[in-house]
Amino acid sequence: MPDSKHEKPLDTTTFLRIRKWYLLALAGIALTIIVAQLLIQTHLNSQLNDSRVINVAGRQRAFSQKLVKEVLLLEEATKSEEYRQIRSEIERTVSIWKTSHEGLQKGNSDMNLPKEEDPEILSLFQNIDRHHRAMVNATEAILAKEPATVDFNKEKRILLENERDFLRLMDNIVNKYDERSNAKLQNLKQKEYFLLAFSLLILLLEMVFIFRPLSVQIRKTISNLMKTQLESDDSALKIKTLLREKEKSLQELQELNFVIDNAALFASARKDGSIVFISKKFLHLLGLSREELNKPLSELLTTDEGQQRYLKELLKSNRKNTIRSEEIAITTNAGQEFWLDISIIPMHQASKQQSILILCSDITERKKNLLKVEHLTQQNFEERMLQKKQQASQIVEGQEEERKRIAKDIHDGIGQMLTALKFNIESIDVQDTEKTKEKIAYLKGLTSDLIKGVRTATFNLTPPELSDHGIFPALHKMTVELSKLTGKRILFENKAVENIRFDSLAETNMYRVTQEAVNNAIKYAKANYILVTINFKEDILSIVIDDDGKGFDTAILGKVPNNNSEGGMGLFFMRERISYINGRLFIHSEPGKGTRVTINYRTDKPTEERLTTVGKAL
Template sequence: MERLDKRVAGSLTRFYVVALCVVAMLTISGLFLIRRTISNLNHDSRVVNVAGRQRMLSQRLTKLAILKLEGREHRDSVSFSSLLQLWKGSNESLAHRRLPVGSDFVTWKSPPLDTMFRDLAPVFDRIYQNFLLINADTVSLGDKQNALSEILANEPLFLAKMDKIVFQFDKESFERLENLERIEWILDLMTILVLIAEGLLIFRPVVNTTRRVVRMLTESEDALQLSNQMLKEANYQLLEAQKELLRVEEEKYQLQLAEDRVRAGALIEGQEEERKRFALELHDGIGQMLTGLKLHAEKLKVVQFHDEKHRRRFEQLVQLIQDTIQTTRQVSFNLMPSVLSDFGLASALRLLGEQTADSSGINIEFEGDSSQRIEMSRPMEIGLYRIAQEALNNAVKHANADMIKIKLEQNKNRIVLEISDDGKGFLISNLKSEEGFSLNRNGMENIRTRSQLLNGKMEIVSKVDSGTKLSITVNL
């Protein structure tokens, strides 16, 4: 079923279009009639002027004929023949209802004027023929005198008939003007009636409908505002609930992070304690046993071996014992360097760089003051050392660097540890991708975890073929 609003809108639109079309047609018709009448009036004035000129030309020709017969001089520059031809041509145009105006012709329909021109034709012909006799050189003076007398006798009749023709032209023009005025009044009255009908049948229903729609919209707006207010209150309550939920989730998340940190801290602390215990076991247990074994082996050097092969094997055994002792000391140092607890972090980092340089062949420099120990907590000291150890190990394994630099400085209440290299570098985005560098494989997760446990800030700067720099900032 068609909706009511569409049906009403369609009906009103049709009425409105029809009313506008009627008004437009009436207006256009009035303009057309006015334009046409004005054009006719212009043509009528042209015809009246030509008709009036005919009277003037006949009088002028008569005057010239009299002067010509009497042989008097005159100042009229126009020739008699040209005036006569103009008078004849204008009369023929008026009689045949085809008057040239510019490049066009003016025509009209008037039976009274046709009758008048038929009555005028014999008089015009008699005068014209006599003018021709006067203008002819072969005619005698007596004949010309008789022709002039004939002209003077017929001229008053010609002028009287031309006056009637001019008055008839003017009368018909005035009648057309009055007719136009009547038609204009009729069109104006019809336009007013159409506008009144439009106001009653279209405008008034539209106003009533608009008033009703506005009232309904106002009521709907009030209801909508009330609903919006209720919805706003409900949204506010929902937002409060969401904020509370987010706060609970945030507390839960922070609690979980704290638990993870405590767990990671406990795990790392347990690892460090286990490393310390294992380092002591290696140093005091296996290390001492290997040292004793080395002393007993060196005492056997005084024994003379009869077989040269046995002597070389014994020397290889002594060297193997020495290498085993050195490796045990290195493992013990890596697990828990005694220089860290005895002389502090700077000395431990310097020694770590020297040992790594000896074992890897890479130039490693330490920048820092190792003569003065930086006062910090034991867990912080161990954590920074492990971070440097892990970062240095990554640089040696993956960077393909020629130069590695370890920098430790104290800036007021902050400790800044930097490990930089001139290696091949990598894209930071690859740290989180499955391909390329992996967090666990490169030890970056351990570094991140230790820096978080120390409440420190970790920053990695790296570009391909431009090296890598790891910076750890910890507040004392």
């Protein structure tokens, strides 16, 4: 029978056995990984050197061609500055070319080139040396002479004769470098395959001789542990019960600490609404003392019966394990009214005891401010509505003035001419041929004036060019007609590429605003020169009206317009019309320096789509 005092525990023996075999397995895998990494790193360093050598060798071919090209450019150089610059480039090229050629054979630490040990490549370099040396000597001979004494034909012939052989032999050297690099890569692949096979063999041996015996040992150990587990179930059950009670108490303490640390107004109540605990600040807010806490929470919070019933129902209805927030108005015993933001949090959720925690915030000031904001909002709304009514009445009044003006124009102009036409027709005596001819001639002139008056009236109402051809021809026609009627220099400049059509409402409003701006310049500004410029760029239609009139102070634009102010209602209607189409109106003026009115309107359709629509319409 073994001595129990010197026998190691089961867990210790199992751990030592597992540790020994696992260390052996991991050591074998780690060894193969380290060897593989050493091989890969060694090959990568070699590949870097080979890549650098191939790069320099390939660059030698480019430098030979660059050298010949620069010599040819030197021959063609006519200016001394150009000659010196090309000669300096040739000197740098020759220096780098010679250094690289020597470094490829003997090595160069500055260029990170190793010394070449391959006899085959060195033999190729011996064959190419004479061509290299001939080209270098020819170039140096050119550089050694003065520009006036250089005979380019001889050296150029030497360069051209040796360049082809140099390129051919350099291609062979580069190919040799490439073959040597590929051979090293193939060798590394074979070593990698060998290491892979060796690693797989180690894993197979570990599975057979390590993992399988260990699994048997672990199975036996687990069987022994299961036997002892049955013996400790009773004690474990008691320990779990104690731990659960401990966690429960700890959770209650954590909840209480959170409330104490993060809330100023808080209380705890039972299921029936009776108080468990209430903070001092809460008592001070309600005007209560500790001796008065024998009532339900709903009766302590407020003296209003309706509020008490609502709070009682609110506390009873919170049966689910959810947090509920309410904003409630309360009335204290002292008659003070407060607004509280109450959060009702269920507690003891695990035991289903429905005790609750009440967190409160005093939001009385916020509610007062909210009422003030609502009052100000209502007042602002009423002011806006009053302003809209005033604007509507002003618009109606302006429409009535426009109707009176149209009626006056028709009555004083067209009506008078029609009356004269009627009387003259009635006074014609066919028997008196001479007077009849005079009256007919007069009637022709009167009829022409009547037609002109009708056209002027209809043009002022709605020009046919606007609906038929768009705003571009309409504005052009307006400037021409007003120039004839007023004798002012009213010009039109179209900077747009084509005649583009827009929405009819937008065209009408922009036309009326432009017409109003021109009329203001004639009537109020007393302008002698008016320029209307229209442009369309990046989907924005821009109309600019410039005049050389007396100008005005733009501060009046912020005042409420009235019918007695010069141009006041006109400017008001201009702004209203532009706002209808979501456009923008800019007015810049200074007394004595004229006025500029700018109208900008952004279209909704892309330019290509609009041009296509106009093309189909045409």
